[in-house]
Ligand SMILES: *[C@@H]1O[C@H](CO)[C@@H](O)[C@H](O)[C@H]1NC(C)=O
């Protein structure tokens with residue numbers, strides 16, 4: 001009975017919250033409370049509104065649920081015409097009909113202003129897999145399928161996004177292209193292309209050359225899947241997500257322009273994935289090539305992330321493949337990933353310290369890294385600071401110290417505990433007969449250290465110093481073997 005359930009929820013919820021706060025402390029309780037409350041409210045929303053849906057309207061699915069933008073006056077191939085007006089009319093008609101699909105046929109549709117995809121409406125184009133257009137530097141818009149040309153918002157980095165997706169709204173099967181961007185010059189700022197809300201989704205979409213691509217702020221259970229493109233400043237920005245956010249099969253690669261003038265911003269300031277607060281963010285098969293930072297975990301006013309990053313990679317990150325300024329105490333689990341971090345003079349001459357995984361002094365959360373390949377040239381592989389716990393297990397470490405400065409693969413510069421186990425160090429750390437530690441620690445570090453069951457190449461250089469050169473909580477270097 002609806003009434004009974006509601007009362008039960010009301011009675012049980014505070015009880016749960018008391019138990020939760022007693023067992024995990026106040027700040028954790030606040031977050032769990034947020035999640036439970038959100039779910040309870042949704043359950044109530046469904047009960048109130050779910051049953052009011054009447055019987056299905058008669059006729060075929062197409063007649064009743066699909067609206068064609070052409071029937072509302074949309075015009076392909078006319079750059080001076082603003083398709084925002086007819087598209088919005090079609091989207092509003094779909095909403096008025098009780099939700100449905102707004103169909104975008106093949107063609108190039110120009111937009112001088114923004115659109116909103118209403119609650120329960122899907123804006124759909126022709127693609128059923130993520131397209132990737134090798135535009136080169138010709139800068140001509142893609143010609144096949146549903147192509148949306150965005151010209152509005154030029155010069156306004158914090159302006160209104162091109163498309164705002166409301167709750168349960170979807171954008172699917174389209175290519176987004178900024179025709180006024182110049183592939184041979186520094187990118188011009190534009191607002192975010194897409195802004196998501198609770199439960200909205202972006203599927204089979206290409207952002208050929210957005211300045212800032214997708215914003216998922218306050219977008220609980222966002223679903224971003226099968227998305228390709230070359231965003232220059234920010235790929236996807238996630239924050240204030242209080243229930244599981246999902247990103248899957250996303251690939252950012254310089255298909256639009258590899259011109260040094262265009263690439264410089266991306267390589268020195270561009271970040272493919274930026275994550276503020278998300279209460280379990282699931283990230284699967286994400287890839288970013290040629291950004292300053294591949295995956296950036298930050299603290300915002302809303303908090304930080306606890307999440308899973310798996311089967312993902314960031315290659316040729318100029319600053320860091322993964323930069324963790326803050327993750328939550330429940331942590332970030334990095335599994336089965338691959339990272340490289342270096343600055344190539346072929347792309348942009350920048351003096352930068354390229355480290356594949358950086359746990360910054362600000363971090364107090366937990367980071368576990370397993371079965372991950374740190375490969376490709378880098379200055380150093382990992383730098384671990386802060387006051388959290390960090391572990392590496394089953395990883396491969398190779399090709400670090402490209403500048404031959406005698407740097408370790410891993411520098412422990414803080415953290416209350418660091419564990420490196422069951423990993424393979426593929427290179428000897430020697431330069432013309434002088435050898436350097438594969439793992440080192442700075443004077444700032446005083447946490448517990450465990451280095452065990454690893455295989456080193458050539459020799460184990462001075463790992464004993466890890467435990468002897470500074471007193472720490474406890475320190476164990478044991479069961480490591482060498483292959484010559
Ligand atoms: C990358 O490193 C450079 C040089 O240290 C710095 O100026 C720049 O702000 C860094 N970029 C990011 C996104 O952290």
Ligand SMILES: *[C@@H]1O[C@H](CO)[C@@H](O)[C@H](O)[C@H]1NC(C)=O
Pocket residue numbers: 260345346347348349
């Ligand atoms: C970087 O500098 C080198 C040496 O001066 C030059 O050959 C190369 O073209 C430069 N790269 C870029 C992207 O400007």
